[in-house]
Amino acid sequence: MVQVAMTVNGKAVSANVDSRTLLVQFLRENLRLTGTHVGCDTSQCGACVVHVDGKAIKSCTTLAVACEGASVTTIEGLAHGTKLHPMQQAFQDNHGLQCGFCTPGMIMTAVDLVNRKGNALDEATIRHELEGNICRCTGYHNIVKSIAQGAREMATQPQAAE
Amino acid sequence: MHAFEYAAPASVADAAAALANEDAKVLAGGQTLLPTMKQRLAAPSVLVDLRKIDGLSGISREGDALVIGAMTRHADVAASKVVQDAIPGLAALAALIGDPAVRHRGTIGGSLANNDPAADYPAAALALGATIVTNKREIAAGDFFKGLFETALEDGEIITKVKFPLPEKSAYEKFRNPASRYAMVGVFVAKTKAGVRVAVTGAGSSGVFRHAAMEAALAGNFSPAAIAGVKTDASGLLSDLHGDADYRAHLVGVMARRAVEAAA
Structure with missing residues (x-):
């Protein structure tokens, strides 16, 4: 298990994860941010796109541990309260x-x-x-x-x- | 994915030491390695992530060469004014890899080290006569690519940067598989002081190769007409469900003529 810490939608988060954990699994299963979807799981469909340090990436093809220290924005992080982005x-x-x-x-x-x-x-x-x-x-x-x-x-x- | 140990060393020397483990593998952008691991076609014991090592990414002009750090992302090569000015064909090639999100992660060093027979960067490296710089030595592109997914890299050897001599003219034309974005055929043409070099990716059953007949035809007359009659031998080309060898041989000619036209 590996300790990983990052900022997700402006909040500091950390967890002890299996090194195999994909960023999308970390977001959905550890943080319960299920707005990010897994479609193809082969980096083709784009349902899992999130921003890491301000750039769109496919979170099914990125390890959570490789995002140590990164700033991640998911679909849940776009709106201001009830006002949509x-x-x-x-x-x-x-x-x-x-x-x-x-x-x-x-x-x-x-x-x-x-x-x-x-x-x-x-x-x-x-x-x-x-x-x-x-x-x-x-x-x-x-x-x-x-x-x-x-x-x-x-x-x-x-x-x-x- | 099979279990592995994860390491993110802070120096190339520490990364090389971590690679001494049996079945250890380098993780650069992970856009090929992670899907391969998910399919259990690769099962490294240790993943050595290069992301924390300073100095492995960046783009600069050094005299008559363009130098690109191994961890430089495709999106950064594509968007770089320095690359666009020095070798526009190379910036255009980077913009054709995968899709925007893949280009934000994938790296030039990872692409060259993987040497996928349908990858784009090997064609540019071979046609431009690039030098691949590692933690141990400098390797000419002509000596680097050794067949399908095989390179001259030894155990514990890590690409640190790639040096591209500036060509007079260059261009890359790619016929993409519409699903994977990989090259069915990609042709990089470079007119340099030392002569014309034509490199073909996506088609060869032993990976990227130079097209000697086209290079000879273009040496005296750098125009699409010069290679209009040059045939490509289909016997060493890939045949698969996306296209047979004869089809790819035909595409090599079409892509080469378009590349020369774009470069001229």
């Missing part, structure tokens, strides 16, 4: 989900995309950047609309600190 609100406004399983990963990927490429995103850029996130309801049309709106609104609305 602009990207979450945009997914609600545009019905950017059907079953919702892929949504946490889509939103974390989208926020990372805005952090890297700015608030004015065209459709081609959004679609290209979603190559690591799979929606099996095939609802990409509204996801793309949601991300374009969320990106614009992130420019004007305050957001939770990473």
Whole structure:
């Protein structure tokens, strides 16, 4: 067992874990943050995307022990109390989900995309950047609309600190 | 995943010492190793994580060479102004690896050490005549790749950085498998002071290789037309459910012509 400590959604957390524990298992099973999903478990689908030190990564393909000292943000860390993050609100406004399983990963990927490429995103850029996130309801049309709106609104609305 | 001991040493020397354990393996970005371990195709006794070692990541121009630290992430290579200015083909290649989240974790050193026959960086290293610097020595790319997942690295040897001599022109073209993003065929073309080098990944049944016939044809005339008639021998190429050897041989020609056009 290995002692691991990190910051998750602004809170210091630590645990004694098996070295095999994936970051996604640590988040879901140790911290009960079940918003981060396991879809494919082979780093293809993107349902497990979280931010580590401000960058989107696949938490099914990262060891918890390798995040020692890191700052992790999950889907649970985006909203301000009951006020949704602009990207979450945009997914609600545009019905950017059907079953919702892929949504946490889509939103974390989208926020990372805005952090890297700015608030004015065209459709081609959004679609290209979603190559690591799979929606099996095939609802990409509204996801793309949601991300374009969320990106614009992130420019004007305050957001939770990473 | 089978159980393993985890170590995160603070120096290359300590990492090399930890690798003395039987079946120990280096963990860089983990984007290939962890999926392989999850499938139980790899079961290292000890994982030696390089993330705490200072000085293993970073990008700099040193004279006529671009130097990239082994732990530098694909996303950082792709977004680097230094790389984009010095070797635009290399920045473009890094942007084609995996997907954005994978590029935030995966490293150049990990990709080269793994030498997957469909990985992208081996094509760039071989075509650009890179030098792979380890904790023990410097290895020319031409001597580094030894077949499927095999390299010249010895036990306890760790890549610390990669030196790329600046080419006059270069470009990489890749035909991606739509599911895995790995190269069905990827061709890196480099026009250097020493001549033209063409390296092919994704196609060879022994991994990345140089295409001598295309290099000869491009030496005097660096244009897509110069290689329009150059055939690729399908007998040493991979055949699998994604495409047979003849199909890949055809793709090599198409990707090479596009790469030359992009570079010229």
